[in-house]
Amino acid sequence: MRIGELARRAGVSTRALRYYEQRGLIRSRRSANGYREYDESDVRIVTEIRGLMSVGFTLDDARPFVDCLRSGHPSGSSCPESVAVYRRKLAEIDDRIRDLLARRSEVAAQFAEACPGCLLPRRGE
Amino acid sequence: MRIGELARRAGVSTRALRYYEQRGLIRSRRSANGYREYDESDVRIVTEIRGLMSVGFTLDDARPFVDCLRSGHPSGSSCPESVAVYRRKLAEIDDRIRDLLARRSEVAAQFAEACPGCLLPRRGE
DNA sequence: CTTGACCTTGTCGTTGGCGTCAAGCTTTAC
């Protein structure tokens, strides 16, 4: 299939696919007229990339998963490198959450001080 | 005082101060040779800006606080516009925290699936 | 034959808050 069909099937833009190629995440054969040609395994790879990005992974984060798929594994996460990325991302997310909670309480405190009569909204309201 | 002293006293770079001026957050008089001249109120303003930025406010978020200070209030947060920003930022932080918690559980679930034997690290460990 | 839907490469723009030169003033210290 050509880039337009891959884009539709994977739910991304053709621009994104060319960018992934430029970043080394996908490859393409070229047909005689210079058009990029893809197959089913590319649909799988791009789907994997988007799934990871939807939970906050960068393209570099996704690379080990792509490599894992390409090396024949049925799942992109069944390689030790992918598992390592999972651990790192979990730690990053946890750091970020801690940071936001600290900020939240600082802002809430300043808010309460600035507006003593104000009803302090609780988290989530 | 000139820009270098203000920078030292407020703990920012001179580049940052010129940037704040360009963004309309601080103003400066010019002495005969073209150098920027500041006074104590500018130290206060820049300190306020940095305090807000340290908890995740953008320069635009800080603007009402600066205006509040400049209009004669002893605190930058004692104006209704500032209070409104507090509310909005609290909501933004809460949204972000909710988003991260959702991501965290998704990643944790995929991780557990990919690595069934792995000990799932709990949040914060 | 021409329209229009594809495809190609290349380049600039986006967002925030500056860092980092560049090239040239002024002022201060010795």
Add this chain to the structure above:
DNA sequence: GTAAAGCTTGACGCCAACGACAAGGTCAAG
């Protein structure tokens, strides 16, 4: 008199993941 320190404006760089053109080649349908 000169060197160092401080000041000026201006402009590019950064980071991620593309979006949005531009200018052109390709191919099937009518």
